Amino acid sequence: MAGVSGCLKYSMFFFNFLFWVCGTLILALAIWVRVSKDGKEIITSGDAGTNPFVAVNILIAVGAIIMVLGFLGCCGAVKESRCMLLLFFIGLLLILLLQVAAGILGATFKSESSRLLNETLSENAKFLTQTTDEAKEFQKAMISFQEEFQCCGLVKGAEDWGNNFQEAKDSCKCTDATRTQCTTYQGNSVNSQTCLTSIKDLVEKNIIIVIGLAFGLAVIEILGLVFSMVLYCQIGSK
Known part of the structure; x- marks a missing residue:
């Protein structure tokens, strides 16, 4: 045996x-x-x-x-x-x-998950124009995200911030030397890429790692x- x-x-x-x-x-x-x-x-x-x-x-x-x-x-x-x-x-x-x-x-x-992500982020874009405590917390997170990933707004760009744009304009400021990634909003040079695009790219990269x-x-x-x-x-x- x-x-x-x-x-x-x-x-x-x-x-x-x-x-x-x-x-x-x-x-x-x-x-x-x-x-x-x-x-x-x-x-x-x-x-x-x-x-x-x-x-x-x-x-x-x-x-x-x-x-x-x-x-x-x-x-x-x-x-x-x-x-x-x-x-x-x-x-x-x-x-x-x-x-x-x-x-x-x-x-x-x-x-389907991509569609749900688009819908969720589009719905969250409304918090950028609000002044509630919950909206303020979301705006702080968005400002940090914009500074790190050089994007502005969620769906329509800087326009998403509405009357709160002055608080976020520094994080939206475009630093691209070639100016190819820049657009103008209210006399300020801001990043043309929306954070919705950055978030989708980030999710796709993390999915590959997972x-x-x-x-x-x-x-x-x-x-x-x-x-x-x-x-x-x-x-x-x-």
């Missing part, structure tokens, strides 16, 4: 031990942020219009899943437990299938599936 490969066995253990440690750290950090006074102050110091605990709860779930899978992989390799290895294989396979499904849905609804990370993670998961199944079969043929 064939024996179990020691190299494969301990490689599987080491990989899943690191996996388990990462899951434990994520879970511990998320729980600390969720229950400690200092952690609550950190996550509630941002935008009051969103639920700050949603991301923390997601991290708790992710950390717990990674921790359980790492434990199953470690114990399954060391104890040569076919049951644990099979559970590890099933759990990792489900995660991989969810990633594939998310990728297919993302590709299918790419045009796709790359997801692909790399999928390769690691497939290797984990192969190693766990090989080890499972070797244990069964002992």
Whole structure:
């Protein structure tokens, strides 16, 4: 009868031990942020219009899943437990299938997501002309964004700011030496590119990064599936 490969066995253990440690750290950090006074102050110091605990709860779930899978992989390799290895294989396979499904849905609804982004930003453009506290917070964020990405307004350019343009004109100021990216509004040279275009470009660049990370993670998961199944079969043929 064939024996179990020691190299494969301990490689599987080491990989899943690191996996388990990462899951434990994520879970511990998320729980600390969720229950400690200092952690609550950190996550509630941002935008009051969103639920700050949603991301923390997601991290708790992710950390717990990674921790359980790492434990199953470690114990399954060391104890040569076919049951644990099979559970590890099933759990990792489900995660991989969810990633594939998310990728297919993302590709299918790419045009829809672009339309929703356009509608959302067009709707938010109204905050640039208002004077409410909520609008002022949005305007501060927009001014910072305009300064960083050298754009002006959301949909129609500087015109979006209305009577509030004087507060934003410095961030809209065009510094292009060739003047090809400049236009004139109320006697001021401002960037002709709208922030809607900059935001869409930024989203597209980040999507490419996310796709790359997801692909790399999928390769690691497939290797984990192969190693766990090989080890499972070797244990069964002992």
